[in-house]
Amino acid sequence: MDYETLITHKLLPGHKLISTIKAGLVQEFVKTPRILALIEGFEASPNTTLTAAPALSSGTSTPLSKWSASSRTVASEVERAVLVLRSCTQVPFSPDHLTVETVLPVDARFTYNIDSEPSNEVLILNLSSARHKLLFEMTFSQRTSTFVSEVLKAAEGVSKRKAPTPEFTWLKPYLANTSSGSSSAIPSNKPSQQASETSSICSGAGGGGTTANTNTDKIFTIESSGTNFLVNLDDGTNSTSSSSNSPRLPGKHNNNSVSSNSSSAAGAAATKGLGSFDVTTDGMDSHILVPDDMSMLRISSEYGDRSKFYEASCTPIAARESHVRHQMALKEASYTHNTTLTVFIGTWNVNGVLPSIGLADWLAVDQDPPDIYALGFQELDLDTGTIIFNATPKESEWRTAVAAGVHPAARYKQVACVRLVGMLLLVLVQEKHASHVNNIQSSTVATGIMNLLGNKGGVAARMDVYNTSVCFVNCHLAAHVEEYERRNEDYDGISEKTVFLGNAARQTPARYIRDHTHIYFFGDMNYRIPPHNVDVRHLASNNEYKTLLSLDQLNIQKGIGRVFKGYNEGEITFRPTFKYDLNTDNWDSSEKARQPAWCDRVLWAGEGIQQVIYRSHMQLKIS
Incomplete structure (x- = not known):
């Protein structure tokens, strides 16, 4: 037998x-x-x-x-x-x-x-x-x-x-x-x-x-x-x-x-x-x-x-x-030793505006400068031509604003810049670490209309920092409160289709997001808080976040294992980041009357990552 x-x-x-x-x-x-x-x-x-x-x-x-x-x-x-x-x-x-x-x-x-x-x-x-x-x-x-x-x-x-x-x-x-x-x-x-x-x-x-x-x-x-x-x-x-x-x-x-x-x-x-x-x-x-x-x-x-x-x-x-x-x-x-690095992960939906203010209040508020910046922007340019031709003059202006706004106590070198329509990912490292950052690659995935247009999707960059493989993913998922399953599908598409091509000469394989030791997944994820016989605005205004977070679509979908399996997110102790009247702290008063939500999120996966702080920057009101 x-x-x-x-x-x-x-x-x-x-x-x-x-x-x-x-x-x-x-x-x-x-x-x-x-x-x-x-x-x-x-x-x-x-x-x-x-x-x-x-x-x-x-x-x-x-x-x-x-x-x-x-x-x-x-x-x-x-x-x-x-x-x-x-x-x-x-x-x-x-x-x-x-x-x-x-x-x-x-x-x-x-x-x-x-x-x-x-x-x-x-x-x-x-x-x-x-x-x-x-x-x-x-x-x-x-x-x-x-x-x-x-x-x-x-x-x-x-x-x-x-x-x-x-x-x-x-x-x-x-x-x-x-x-x-x-x-x-x-x-x-x-x-x-x-x-x-x-x-x-x-x-x-x-x-x-x-x-x-x-x-x-x-x-x-x-x-x-x-x-x-x-x-x-x-x-x-x-x-x-x-x-x-x-x-x-x-x-x-x-x-x-x-x-x-x-x-x-x-x-x-x-x-x-x-x-x-x-x-x-x-x-x-x-x-x-x-x-x-x-x-x-x-x-x-x-x-x-x-x-x-x-x-x-x-x-x-x-x-x-x-x-x-x-x-x-x-x-x-x-025979190895660990080096502790601080990573600043930032995400901002800029709603098509130009950087009319300095960014130091966002990028340089801590006493010590971070070793690495990974910054994700969404809706960099809302012009229809940008969606069709994937070209915008606003990219250079935001890159210049970032370079001027980083922490003044250190010198930085940009090691990655990848854009798809209005999504832009910038990665900067302190110059003293730059020689230890290798094998840098980028990838983009469109999940917009018919999964072809890049008004929604993800942009990613991967690199080896010393001997640790790191992947940064900036995303902009589908909008509207009822479209949580479409957001789930956008996440699936980004996770499955983001690929960093291998190098035959160096005998290195193609890599996916999941193939990295440390992964940072962030952006305007657009998960909302649907009405459940509660006054969302009242709870948000009175800092009753625990109740709201129990209704948060991302927390629910992640909790049942539908998305972001194996990822972590820090405790949210700040006001919802969506939706305000321009240049104010007032909830959306337009005819859409969109309810408060934590649309902008930062998640991570990998051993050895310890969150220092998770916060929003309410003083930046231009978008």
Whole structure:
């Protein structure tokens, strides 16, 4: 029985095997066999119950093969995950021989990176989740192409998902199975998950699970971060043979890249005779206990008259450049230091006016100058010709006003300027940092009439600031209180279509907004406060913001996971920024009588960002 059939019988009812490939898990530079499986599942309704089902073979079934649905499930949008499985026999012929070792949900934190050798014989795939970072090495074949393509397709689908943020509760049975399995399972990088465990091996189908190895004299400790692993994929024994003519695989998604590198001549230490490996990342160690003699493991089985022996194939591998980069990335904290920079994010809908006042009251009100300015303007020019021809003389005037209004205690250099019709994004950095800002690119997306005109949409710039990738996005979303779903669609369009082209010469891939370490998304988002039997103006005038913010469309849409999944926004303690009579603090008195709202917003995503202040500048009244 082929292992695809075995894995299929280990899945819960309703879950589907998309693709699978044989693998070798490598800790440091030593590989052992594994199997990777991309599976598909869904969130079930709370009243769904699970009951025991017959085992596939005559042996006792594993916990994962015991469940079946006894009531109709209500499925939501399909979700995917990658399972890492191990076999207790060289050629598994029963589902009991396979144990789920770890699970990688394909969610917003799932990322990939593709690398390859010039010979086209080996493809290296780096997969990361919230808890794990793994490197996979595989020979080129049609099966490899299918598996990697399906994984990439699943990863790209996450960004297009419009349903609420998935919780992956359907994976809990698989996760529960890993906790009772071998200590050789890939550990979590969370401190609470660190443990020192004895190694275990599978029994035959008659054993019905795992059996601890009691020969503790044969055990030594490998100390490792819970995420420091390399994995080698070997497809040589699959039904689809390896082919040197297999096509290259495409790749793009979260922090993703595709490149080709020559092999490193460095070798790896042999497995036998080693007392321990000491690998530390982020100050956390976890321990895996494995047999000292890793060449052979004794496997008891009821399928033969005598004990079987399974060669674990724990062999050292050559240290390719990709392997070294992966290990260096895991240990980055040990040889790098952090530099704290302040970033001033500003957004202003200028309503087509010229800068008739100085901008120091906006840009230079703090005691210390920021290291970076990222300024977004909307409705820079409302002339019809600007919408059609995308040209305006007002851009240069606003750029001049910004240059004159920045903090006088520092000297700045403009590193990015991108405009689409009335949307303008300017990025300036202090001159002392300018030499450390590289790989600057820009992109624009129109979401106006028929998604063609640029009166609405987004303009973005990305760059590497020191070694941190940063993306700034200035947007202007659809107007009118009832058009919140159109605003959601505008956000989707900007997120999906903003692309920064790669560089073939430098072997760098195309990047999307989501592919950056720090993301700042800001602008006139136009989300409103619809009337809900409350006097919006009265509440706004009396600073009763908590009630109004509970009705705010952006907060509601973000809360249900429809937009800005994974983004943060600071606490709003200032008056609504929309809509006032010109040059006054009076609410809109025109015939439209538009209600107050926080249309202008700043959100961010990424670790290590700490908001200092979130404010409006009511003294700027020209628009």
